[in-house]
């Protein structure tokens with residue numbers, strides 16, 4: 001039985017790939033995107049990898065039409081795709097700023113805008129944005145990335161207020177340091193320095209994020225909206 005349709009951006013690797021497989025294993029039909037053709041290499045017939053750049057609005061429109069005709073419009077949208085382009089502010093190039101904002105923030109706008117209409121019609125839906133601890137506490141070399149992620153938290157709150165009456169929840173998950181390609185550039189010395197500030201004493205695993213996303217998508221989380229929930233081993237505490 002199909003428990004619902006999920007659409008997740010940035011599903012070819014890392015956190016997004018794990019979330020997609022986690023939902024598919026739990027009986028959802030999952031469409032996952034990446035800028036390149038990819039495969040999940042899983043023995044599941046409810047996982048659909050598609051090539052879609054979330055910054056390309058024409059391609060998003062075509063994708064919407066295709067999903068609609070295949071009865072795959074999502075009741076759960078997970079805005080996960082994100083990029084970094086780190087640079088100290090004085091040296092940050094315009095394209096380093098633009099590309100990060102366009103993918104992390106505008107990409108989330110593009111997908112939410114097109115998919116929310118059907119959720120409003122059905123008076124039911126979940127939007128889960130993958131933010132970052134960097135958007136909450138800042139990080140040197142990440143003015144572009146932190147700004148995009150902080151903006152996602154504001155996006156989450158405002159949209160949650162607009163669509164709460166339609167039984168749609170909108171939340172963010174703010175991961176700390178998770179072992180993926182995005183953090184693979186860190187050498188052991190830098191990792192040790194970071195770990196000293198993480199009370200749980202380790203980087204997170206992709207599963208730590210998937211489980212939180214699954215919870216937010218579930219009926220158990222039906223009274224939670226507009227929140228940014230940190231999953232960071234205690235790195236940031238208010």
Ligand SMILES: NC(=O)c1ccc[n+]([C@@H]2O[C@H](COP(=O)([O-])OP(=O)(O)OC[C@H]3O[C@@H](n4cnc5c(N)ncnc54)[C@H](OP(=O)(O)O)[C@@H]3O)[C@@H](O)[C@H]2O)c1
Pocket residue numbers: 009010011012013014015016033034035036052053054055080081082083103107130131132133174175176177178179180181182183
């Ligand atoms: N890893 C961490 O420590 C960490 C911490 C905090 C927050 N996060 C956030 O968690 C999310 C996932 O991170 P990750 O570590 O799993 O990153 P990752 O391993 O670099 O994977 C990023 C995914 O996004 C896709 N992507 C990038 N730009 C895209 C676009 N324009 N259109 C469609 N897909 C696109 C990538 O595929 P292609 O390159 O093939 O397009 C890939 O599938 C991101 O939003 C990131 O900011 C990660």
